[in-house]
Amino acid sequence: MLARQRQAVILEEVRRTGAVRVSDLVVRLGVSDMTVRRDLDVLASRGLLEKVYGGATSVVGRSTDEPGFEAKSVRQLPEKEAIAARAAGLVRPGTAIGLSAGTTTWTLARFLDDIPDLTVVTNSIRVADVLQQSGRTDRTVVLTGGVRTPSDALVGPVAVQALRSLHLDVVFLGVHGMAERSGFTTPNLNESETDRALVDAAGRVVVLADHTKWGTVGISTIADLDEAHVLVTDEGLPEQARAVLGEQVGELVLAHVPGRGEELA
Known part of the structure; x- marks a missing residue:
């Protein structure tokens, strides 16, 4: 080895x-x-x-630790790709969807090219950039506005007010951590308020989180586990976590990461 x-x-x-x-x-x-x-x-x-x-x-992190976008973008790349591919299969043509800020939702944005006639609402500058670069005329991108965070999210009262007037078919939510008692969390208080507004605007909530997010707790809860209609994670999720999440979330989807088992054998 x-x-x-x-x-x-x-x-x-x-x-x-x-x-x-x-x-x-x-x-x-x-x-x-x-x-x-x-x-x-x-x-x-x-x-x-x-x-x-x-x-x-394990490294003991503080509940307010918030790595920047660049630092997070290089972590768990195969897992994020696998999760994004599965999540893209949940997007239907002609729908209005929301994407929160985060590197996994940013990865999902790159998988939306083949889905026609979408309206995408996001508070992520990075996500909006990816979608705008495609040049699709059948796609509407709505950027909420607000104050920029280390994760390149737009947050605060402007973003929240924009989201309160919207009704979205599905919201794809990236999170900093997930745990049995604290639910889905973030280390940024302002970001949690904006993310909660996204959740409130959603007909369905799909959380995207790789297995390393299990047991991580940020300072603020975005949503309880049972508020997720679907959680898309990867096969690295521990058995104990699978049992807890399987009982709490509406549907637990485990994305396969090609080569994962073979690489560690």
């Missing part, structure tokens, strides 16, 4: 359980103690985990 493959396995285990022991990784990976420790050093230097005595733990 190559170093990057070992490190992918280690990261996945940390995200799944919250902590790993060097001794357990030695057995699982079939390598020496020193090799495991070097892998942990590499991952810690990149800020992906925290080293502790005898092992490592």
Whole structure:
């Protein structure tokens, strides 16, 4: 197993359980103690985990931590592509849809080229850019306006007021985290208010969130788990999370990431 493959396995285990022991990784990976420790050093230097005595733990994030768009855009790329492809299959021609800000909804925007006669409402500058670049004459893009956040979302009273007068068939919602008690959350208070206005405008709510979002909690709840008519995530979602979400959301869709299982085998 190559170093990057070992490190992918280690990261996945940390995200799944919250902590790993060097001794357990030695057995699982079939390598020496020193090799495991070097892998942990590499991952810690990149800020992906925290080293502790005898092992490592997940990075403890604050509920107000908000990475910028560029930082988030390079995370979980295969998962986001798979999720976006599945989500695009839920979009019907001739409908009015909403896309919140976020890198997964931005990825979804790139999958909408073949769907005719859409009206797309968004508070994301990045999403609007993608849709406008297509030059489609059968597509209307409505950008809400508002104050710009680190995620390139437009938020605040102007955005909220614009959304309160609209009625959308489906809203696709990107989130910072999802958890059993806190629901779908964001680290930005202003963004949560605008996202809630999007949810209120929706006939159906489809949440897009890769498996690493499970267990992450932002400062503000956008929606409870049972407010999602559909949650599109990926097959990396832990079994315990599948059980919880399967009971709470209307429909749980697990997108397959090509090559995922083979790469880590």
